[in-house]
Amino acid sequence: MSLLVLVLAVCAACCLGFGYVLQQNAAQRAPLRDFLSWRLLLDLMRMPVWLGGIGLMVCGMALGAVALGRGEVSLVEPLLATNLLFALALSRRQTRQPLGRQGWLGLALLAGGVTAFIVAGQPQAGHATSDPWRHWVIMGAMVGCALSLAAFAKRSPFAAGPALLAVAGGLLYGVQDALTRISGERVTEGGWGLLFSGYQPYAMVTLGIISLILVQSAFETASLRMSLPALTAAQPLAGIACGVGFLGDRLRTDAGALAWEASGLAAIVVGIVLLGMHPAMPRGSAPAEEVPDLQPR
Secondary structure (H helix, E strand, O other), rough: OOOHHEEEEEEEEHHHHHHHHHHHHHHHOOOOOOOOOOHHHHOOOOOOOHHHHHHHHHHHHHHOOOOOOHHHHHHHHHHHHHHHHHHHHHHHHHHOOOOOHHHHHHHHHHHHHHHHHHHHOOOOOOOOOOOHHHHHHHHHHHHHHHHHHHHHHHHHOOOOHHHHHHHHHHHHHHHHHHHHHHHHHHHHHHHHHHOOOHHHHHHHHHHOOOOOOOHHHHHHHOOOHHHHHHHHHHHHHHHHHHHHHHOOOEEOOOOHHHHHHHHHHHHHHHHHHHHOOOOOOOEEEOOOHHHOOOOOO
């Protein structure tokens, strides 16, 4: 494992975690009539806090893109999941809550799970499959699942809706990370002309806008406890699926390694949930009297 990739991925996670907290602080004050609408982004653009959060997120995505260009998706994605640690650190500063047993256990599970997965799997880069069907089937399944979750969330925006929207956004972010890796390889092979002759950059922009609307809508209608754990858990799982499925990433597949990899992923998810539900995470959400009728007519 390259030390540079490790540093880049952790720095990216830091920027993402801080950025998500600032975005949620602003999004919870946005008009709820713009739920799941592009108008939500226009409202949020008027808030300096949100712009600062987006700036940090863009920096995190840029650092993550460099890490993905130098390392395997299956290596970088689990490291990006540590963004929740940085989000919790900023939230603790705002709420002044102690870490406590739950926080320490979640931290240990998240860090230990990432370590177990990387050490057991020993991700190695390979050649992306030349079969276009595998690309479209895996990415189509991720995008289709994300859009289905978003459609279901629209029917229950203040119950399970925020978590579903966060999962949908995380799935799209994972696919976007895979497209980032492919785009970097195309630039290396044939320059910018080759990059813009393919669908990847346009798909990245489209998915980026859709996922941004989904995630901001989740932040708008619920606290970070409801949204950020689901987002943080879904993104690495989607990215690893794409990395192994069609990007050519190789993991160890003997019985012992698979057991540790599965245990590591499970520990990552449980750690994310524990940290996301920590009392330090802000509860803020819109007051009930401002909630409009968002049910389909």
